[in-house]
Every structure is written in C-alpha cells, then in structure tokens.
Amino acid sequence: MILEIMEWVGYTILAYFVLMQLYMVYLAVRSALVLRRSHHLDRFGRVGEMLSSHRVPPVSIVIAAYNEEKGIVEAVRSMAIVGYPRLEIVVTNDGSTDDTLRRLIEAFDMEKVRIPYRPDLKTEPIRAIYRTHSPIRITVIDKENGGRADALNAGINAARYPYALCTDADVVLDAYCLIRSMRHVVEDRERTVCVGGNVRPLNGCSLELGHLVKATVPKRMIPRMQVLEYLRSFVTSRPAWSAMGALPIVSGAFGVWKRSAVIAIGGFEVGHLGEDMDLTMRMHRYHLAKGIPYRIVYEPAAVIWTEVPETTRVLRRQRIRWQRGLIRSVRDFRPMTFNPRYRALGMVTWPGMVLFEYLAPIVEFSGWIIVPTVLFMGAINIPMMFALLGLAYGAGVANSLLAILLDESFGFYHSPKDIARLVVMALVENLGFRQRTVVWRMRAFFGGNATRIWGNMERRGVGNLGVEHS
Amino acid sequence: MNSFHIAIAAVTVMFAVSLMLLLAVVVFKWANGRRLEARENRRAAYLKLLSQHVAAPGSIAEISVKEADDAAFIDALIDIRHALSGSPADSLDGVIDRVGLISHQAKRLSSRFPLGRRLRAVVSLAEIGDPKAAPILMHHLTDRVPEIRVQSARGLARMRHTPAIDVILDRFHDETPWVQSRFAETLALYGRDAVWPLTAWVRVNHNYRRDKGVTEIIRILGIIGDSEVGPGLAELLYTAEDPEVRIAIIETLGIIGGPLALRPLRRMIQSADWRIRAKAATAFSRIGDSSINPILREGLDDQSWWMRRNSAAALASLPGGIDFLYEAIGAAEQFTRDAAAEALADCGELIAARDRLESGESDPRDAQLISYMHIPEPVTS
Numbered sequence: 001m002i003l004e005i006m007e008w009v010g011y012t013i014l015a016y017f018v019l020m021q022l023y024m025v026y027l028a029v030r031s032a033l034v035l036r037r038s039h040h041l042d043r044f045g046r047v048g049e050m051l052s053s054h055r056v057p058p059v060s061i062v063i064a065a066y067n068e069e070k071g072i073v074e075a076v077r078s079m080a081i082v083g084y085p086r087l088e089i090v091v092t093n094d095g096s097t098d099d100t101l102r103r104l105i106e107a108f109d110m111e112k113v114r115i116p117y118r119p120d121l122k123t124e125p126i127r128a129i130y131r132t133h134s135p136i137r138i139t140v141i142d143k144e145n146g147g148r149a150d151a152l153n154a155g156i157n158a159a160r161y162p163y164a165l166c167t168d169a170d171v172v173l174d175a176y177c178l179i180r181s182m183r184h185v186v187e188d189r190e191r192t193v194c195v196g197g198n199v200r201p202l203n204g205c206s207l208e209l210g211h212l213v214k215a216t217v218p219k220r221m222i223p224r225m226q227v228l229e230y231l232r233s234f235v236t237s238r239p240a241w242s243a244m245g246a247l248p249i250v251s252g253a254f255g256v257w258k259r260s261a262v263i264a265i266g267g268f269e270v271g272h273l274g275e276d277m278d279l280t281m282r283m284h285r286y287h288l289a290k291g292i293p294y295r296i297v298y299e300p301a302a303v304i305w306t307e308v309p310e311t312t313r314v315l316r317r318q319r320i321r322w323q324r325g326l327i328r329s330v331r332d333f334r335p336m337t338f339n340p341r342y343r344a345l346g347m348v349t350w351p352g353m354v355l356f357e358y359l360a361p362i363v364e365f366s367g368w369i370i371v372p373t374v375l376f377m378g379a380i381n382i383p384m385m386f387a388l389l390g391l392a393y394g395a396g397v398a399n400s401l402l403a404i405l406l407d408e409s410f411g412f413y414h415s416p417k418d419i420a421r422l423v424v425m426a427l428v429e430n431l432g433f434r435q436r437t438v439v440w441r442m443r444a445f446f447g448g449n450a451t452r453i454w455g456n457m458e459r460r461g462v463g464n465l466g467v468e469h470s
Numbered sequence: 471m472n473s474f475h476i477a478i479a480a481v482t483v484m485f486a487v488s489l490m491l492l493l494a495v496v497v498f499k500w501a502n503g504r505r506l507e508a509r510e511n512r513r514a515a516y517l518k519l520l521s522q523h524v525a526a527p528g529s530i531a532e533i534s535v536k537e538a539d540d541a542a543f544i545d546a547l548i549d550i551r552h553a554l555s556g557s558p559a560d561s562l563d564g565v566i567d568r569v570g571l572i573s574h575q576a577k578r579l580s581s582r583f584p585l586g587r588r589l590r591a592v593v594s595l596a597e598i599g600d601p602k603a604a605p606i607l608m609h610h611l612t613d614r615v616p617e618i619r620v621q622s623a624r625g626l627a628r629m630r631h632t633p634a635i636d637v638i639l640d641r642f643h644d645e646t647p648w649v650q651s652r653f654a655e656t657l658a659l660y661g662r663d664a665v666w667p668l669t670a671w672v673r674v675n676h677n678y679r680r681d682k683g684v685t686e687i688i689r690i691l692g693i694i695g696d697s698e699v700g701p702g703l704a705e706l707l708y709t710a711e712d713p714e715v716r717i718a719i720i721e722t723l724g725i726i727g728g729p730l731a732l733r734p735l736r737r738m739i740q741s742a743d744w745r746i747r748a749k750a751a752t753a754f755s756r757i758g759d760s761s762i763n764p765i766l767r768e769g770l771d772d773q774s775w776w777m778r779r780n781s782a783a784a785l786a787s788l789p790g791g792i793d794f795l796y797e798a799i800g801a802a803e804q805f806t807r808d809a810a811a812e813a814l815a816d817c818g819e820l821i822a823a824r825d826r827l828e829s830g831e832s833d834p835r836d837a838q839l840i841s842y843m844h845i846p847e848p849v850t851s
C-alpha cells in the first residue's frame with residue numbers, strides 16, 4: 001500500500017514538471033503572436049513621431065536609491081537624455097550611508113529648496129529636498145531609511161506629473177523606451193493604470209554617454225544564466241499574460257504607473273519584499289472589485305537594462321528575497337486564486353504563479369527525496385521515470401530555445417559567440433544551475449535574517465559593467 | 471500501446487522539437503545577422519547613388535526596376551527625400567517613376583499577406599507622399615489591419631489630400647482608441663485645411679458621443695492653433711456636458727487665446743470641478759491676461775492641491791503675478807507657501823533675488839524669498 005502511494009507520488013511529481021514546462025511552452029507560443037504585432041508596430045508604426053506631439057502626457061521618473069554612489073550619477077544622466085518630450089527626474093535617497101547624496105549634489109549642482117510636497121502616501125520623515133536648475137528638472141528627496149517601497153512612495157509624493165516611471169538606480173534606459181511605453185497611455189488614457197517594460201541584464205554590455213551601444217551575453221555563468229531567465233520571463237511569459245489582461249507582476253525596475261491610481265490604493269507596501277508584484281496585484285484587485293475599467297499592459301519594445309548579481313552570494317540573497325516576496329503575495333491574494341470573479345488573472349495567471357513559481361521549489365525538492373526513495377524501493381518503473389525526466393528536460397530546453405528565438409525580434413545578441421553562449425546555457429541550465437536556485441528558494445520558506453529590504457546588492461555601477469571580472 | 475510507450479513517444483517528439491529549435495536558433499540568428507548587415511551596406515550604396523543623382527540628375531542609369539522591391543533602396547530614398555526640399559526633392563520623382571515604385575508598392579499593399587510586406591508597402595507610400603498613391607491609400611483607409619489604416623491616413627495627410635478628412639472623420643467613432651489617437655495626429659498635418667471640418671464635427675458630436683474621440687479632435691484643433699476656432703469652442707464650453715470635453719476645450723482655448731476666450735474661462739475657473747479650475751488657471755497663464763491675478767491668488771488657497779500649484783505657476787508667468795506670489799510666501803499653509811516659492815524659483819526670481827542681494831540692490835522680499843528657500847522645515851507625513 002505504502003509502495004503504491006509512493007509510486008503515485010513519484011509519478012505526480014514528474015507529471016507536475018511536464019505540466020509546468022508545457023504551460024511555459026503555451027505561454028511562449030502565445031507570446032510569439034504578441035511579439036509579432038509589437039515588432040511590426042515598432043518597425044512600421046512610427047511611434048517616435050509622438051516625440052514631437054503635445055499629446056503624450058508628461059512623466060516623472062522616480063528612482064529609489066540606497067547606497068548607490070558607484071552608479072547613481074551615470075544612471076541619472078542616462079535618464080536625463082532619454083527621448084521624451086516632457087519629463088522630470090525624482091531621486092529618493094533612502095538614508096544612504098555612503099556618498100550617494102553628495103555625488104548627486106556635486107554632479108548636478110543641486111541646492112536645498114522647498115517644493116510643494118504632498119504627503120499623499122505615508123513615508124519616513126523627509127530630511128531635505130534638493131533641486132537642480134537644469135532644463136530637465138532633477139529633484140532629490142533625502143529621507144530617513146525606510147526601504148525601497150517607502151522611497152518610491154516618497155518619490156511619488158514629490159512627483160508633479162500624472163504618470164510616474166518607478167525604477168532603480170542601477171539601470172540604463174533604452175533611448176525610446178519611455179515613448180514606446182507611453183504609447184499605451186496615449187492609446188487609452190482613461191483605463192491605462194500601468195505599463196511594464198522589458199528588463200534585461202546589463203552586465204557585459206558596452207555603454208557610451210549613458211546609452212547602451214552593444215548588447216553582449218556575459219562571459220560569466222551567473223549573469224549569463226540570468227540572461228536566459230530574463231528572456232524566458234520577459235520575452236516568453238509576460239507578453240502572453242498581458243494579452244490575457246492578467247499580468248500578475250510589473251517589474252520593479254520598469255513600471256510606468258498612473259500616479260492617482262497608486263495613491264488610491266495606498267502606494268507601495270512598505271516592508272514587502274515583493275512590492276512590485278504586490279502593487280500590481282492590489283491594482284488588479286482594486287479595479288476588479290470596484291468594477292472600474294482598467295488596463296495593466298506590458299510593452300516588450302520598451303527595453304531597460306539592469307545590473308544583475310555576479311556572485312553566488314548576492315544571487316542567493318536576491319532569490320531568497322524574491323521568493324519571500326512571492327510567499328507573502330500568495331498568502332495575501334489567496335482569495336483571488338481560482339476565483340472567476342478575477343477573470344483570467346484569477347483563473348489562469350495567478351494560479352500559474354502559485355503552482356509553477358511558489359510551489360515549484362517545494363515540489364522539486366520533494367522530488368529529490370521521494371523519487372530516489374521509490375527508485376531504491378523498486379516501486380517505480382525505471383524506464384518510465386527516465387522517460388518523464390527526459391520529457392521535462394526536453395520541454396525546458398525547448399522553452400529556453402524558443403525564448404532565444406523570439407528574442408531575435410529585438411535584434412540583440414547576433415554574434416556567433418553570443419548565440420553559442422545562450423544555446424549552451426539552455427542545454428546545461430537544468431543540469432545543476434536551476435537546482436541550486438531551488439535550494440535557495442526553499443531556504444526562503446524558513447525564517448531568519450538572510451535578507452534585508454534593500455537586498456544589499458554589491459554594485460559595480462552602471463558605468464563599470466562593460467568590463468567583466470576575469 | 472502502454473503508458474511507457476506513450477511517454478517514450480512524447481520524449482522523442484520533445485527532443486525532436488528541441489533539436490529543430492536549436493537548429494532554428496543557430497541558423498536564423500546567423501542568417502538574420504548577415505541579412506541585416508547586407509541591407510545596411512546596400513542602403514549606404516543607394517544613399518551614395520541617389521545623392522549623386524540629386525547632384526547631377528543624369529546619373530540615373532544605374533538604378534533599375536528591380537530596386538522597387540528592395541527595402542534598402544526604399545529606406546535610402548525616404549531618407550534622401552526627407553532631407554531635401556524644393557527642386558532637388560522633385561528630381562527624385564524621376565527615379566520613383568523609373569523604378570515603378572508606386573505601382574509596385576500599391577500591388578504589395580493590395581495583396582492579402584504577408585503582413586510585414588504590406589506594412590512596409592504602406593509606410594513606403596506614406597513616407598514618399600507621392601499624390602499618385604492617393605487613390606490606393608484612400609481605399610486602404612478601411613483596411614482590416616489597423617496599422618495600415620493609420621499609415622494610409624498619414625500618407626494622405628502628408629500629401630494634403632483633403633478629401634480624406636471627411637472619410638477619416640466618418641470612421642472615427644468605429645475605431646479603437648489607438649487608431650483614433652493616430653488618426654487625430656494625422657489630421658493635425660492638414661493644418662488650416664482641417665479646421666472647419668473638424669470644428670463642424672465637434673459641434674455635431676460633442677454631446678452625443680462619450681468616447682474620447684471628441685476630446686482628441688478638440689486637442690488637435692489646439693495643435694493646429696487657428697484662432698478662428700476660438701469663438702466656436704468658447705460657445706461649446708457653455709453647452710458641453712462632459713467634463714472631459716470641457717477640459718479639452720479649456721486646454722485648446724489656452725493655446726489659441728483671443729479675447730473671446732476670456733469670459734468663458736473666467737466662469738470655468740470658478741467651476742465646482744477642481745480639474746476644470748486647474749486647467750482654466752493654466753489656460754490663463756498661456757493667454758497672458760493679468761486681470762485674472764486676484765482670482766489666481768485665491769486659487770493659491772484652493773482646496774485642490776493641483777489648483778494651488780497651477781495657480782502659482784500661472785501667476786509666475788503673468789505680469790504682476792510675482793507680487794501675489796511673494797505675498798503668498800507668508801501664507802498660513804505650508805503647501806501654499808511652498809507652491810509660491812517653487813513658482814518663484816522656476817521663473818528665475820530666486821536667482822534674480824540672489825543677484826540683487828550680491829549687488830546690494832535687494833529689497834526685504836528678496837531676503838524673505840532667499841531665507842525661505844534655504845531653511846526648509848522638516849516635512850513629515
């Protein structure tokens with residue numbers, strides 16, 4: 001009897017992985033259709049003409065910064081030269097203990113001023129406000145430390161425009177990413193409450209004057225693995241979710257939010273380790289519960305480049321933090337799971353997140369224990385087990401290859417070296433690399449102080465990422 | 471066939487798919503890279519050839535009919551045409567005729583697929599802006615693909631083909647918001663030719679349609695900027711029921727200006743809707759009517775923060791408004807003081823006050839502004 005149960009548990013675990021990979025392949029196929037239209041629009045739609053139009057609403061770029069002295073000046077410069085008719089930059093220095101504030105003041109010749117600050121969202125106390133008198137208005141809010149969410153809330157309070165691009169200090173914006181994402185707002189200003197962008201690893205790429213001039217797949221395995229992960233997430237999943245009108249997460253690195261909508265739901269949740277997912281889900285819940293028409297969309301052509309962890313230690317901390325954010329979100333939004341009231345979000349994408357993101361490390365970790373046990377006890381058909389394992393592996397590789405193929409519509413990574421690096425990564429990722437992240441994500445289910453709200457990522461600064469460590 | 475055989479079959483299929491994808495990735499990425507590089511090289515060569523032709527129109531012989539199908543040639547032609555005006559640009563018409571570009575692209579556009587080629591064809595026709603393409607573009611204003619409708623409208627607007635205005639307006643309410651907004655942009659390209667059709671359309675539709683089409687067209691009238699529409703829009707401000715329509719009219723009146731706009735705007739600045747009040751404040755600043763200053767000063771104490779901020783910005787740009795802003799620095803509420811101080815700084819008054827202080831010509835209010843800006847009170851939630 002026990003053997004039979006064990007056998008079925010073993011088969012269930014293997015079937016789970018097959019199902020997960022097939023779900024991913026389904027998303028990839030659906031995303032391919034979305035990307036095709038996006039590619040045509042980007043190539044032939046002449047969206048850039050809106051740059052000279054008075055009809056695009058002004059945007060405040062809100063940057064949350066904590067101990068970013070190495071890259072903050074370059075990041076702000078890159079944002080100041082982004083192609084958009086009307087914008088301001090608001091940097092929130094969240095009680096940095098390094099020279100972040102001093103570097104900003106010196107680089108942009110800032111002075112302490114008063115601005116009409118509206119505390120629509122509660123935050124830690126503001127120490128001072130600085131502003132430059134350059135043609136593009138740059139404001140720095142210096143405040144007590146309160147975490148990323150608190151910093152973004154303070155930036156949103158200070159923002160004077162109706163839309164706020166919430167981002168980080170370790171990113172480089174593509175020249176036209178803002179106009180491409182604001183296309184959705186021009187298209188439907190009443191309903192569009194958020195537009196998410198396509199985030200990619202910056203490590204190993206070449207930068208000149210705050211702009212990316214050559215995208216390269218990093219030589220190091222850790223950032224290279226993340227290139228593949230980002231491709232799968234931003235190229236093969238999010239376009240499909242967006243097409244269903246059920247995007248469960250807008251990346252914290254690039255999200256253009258309608259300011260009034262963010263204030264209506266109380267802003268970013270302070271202390272939440274997955275504040276981007278939490279805000280997106282609360283935005284869905286608020287509008288669906290009140291019956292207010294709305295749109296949360298993803299724009300694949302709006303590309304932003306971000307610094308990703310280069311060491312195992314930092315990557316481990318990041319993954320534990322992300323998984324803890326997800327764990328809390330799953331708890332907070334439990335009533336939305338398989339709830340038809342929340343349409344595709346409640347019936348497809350959020351259950352997908354719960355089943356294939358939240359539960360994945362638990363199931364996989366259980367599999368490592370149960371499958372060898374039943375194998376040892378002779379309760380499982382060995383060829384059948386290898387067949388299912390092979391199916392899961394093949395589907396995983398197929399999903400990654402599909403992501404690389406779909407990425408071609410963006411025109412990055414052309415050289416034979418880059419292609420070879422990505423293909424090799426797709427083949428070997430499931431042979432140890434992914435398993436390591438499973439261990440870290442399992443760690444997230446247990447308490448401890450392994451993570452902090454700001455993540456303590458060791459920055460090299462966006463200007464220094466082109467040169468890779470040997 | 472038992473479950474094991476089914477699983478083995480599934481594995482085989484999955485590995486075959488993976489292998490095919492692997493091959494596709496390698497071949498497609500390599501081939502696409504080569505294709506893009508070759509196209510750039512051809513484009514550079516065409517640019518050189520077309521430049522030589524513009525300089526010496528006799529050198530056309532090297533351009534043959536087959537170029538009408540080459541994306542690199544079309545890109546080069548569009549680039550050169552955009553860079554030129556007058557007779558040098560006209561000299562390219564001979565090249566367009568010789569290679570049969572219009573008829574070739576029209577044929578492409580009329581085919582049912584592939585979509586990419588159809589889009590390229592319509593963009594080529596729109597960018598080249600040759601009047602011979604007008605009938606085909608008119609036909610495709612009702613195409614099943616939204617982006618082809620948009621680009622057809624754009625091409626017709628670039629060639630100022632005025633019969634298209636009524637067709638576009640007739641279709642307006644049946645379009646998606648995206649196509650509506652792109653259609654509206656193209657109508658702005660007609661300039662004054664579009665003013666009366668657009669005004670008449672707004673008059674007919676402003677109280678019967680609740681989509682954003684009406685507001686789009688009103689804003690386009692503002693972009694065209696013809697002062698003759700001012701009286702008509704001012705009249706609509708009294709009759710329009712939708713606040714969004716009123717806001718769009720106020721914005722447009724702010725751009726167009728004129729004495730007839732002042733009276734309805736004065737009424738709007740006392741509206742119960744804060745959005746309308748705030749927009750009216752901004753409109754006054756654009757028109758430059760300083761008689762509104764006392765009302766804007768009251769706006770600095772308005773219950774809406776946006777109204778206060780817009781009033782401060784408006785006062786900073788109106789003659790005599792700065793005096794009201796200095797007075798507001800002594801206001802009871804911090805937001806009002808800060809809004810006034812920010813407006814004074816933005817209009818250069820803070821720098822001017824510093825200069826006066828340094829040169830010994832300052833008055834007490836200079837010192838008041840400087841000290842206010844430099845001893846910020848802590849801001850708490």
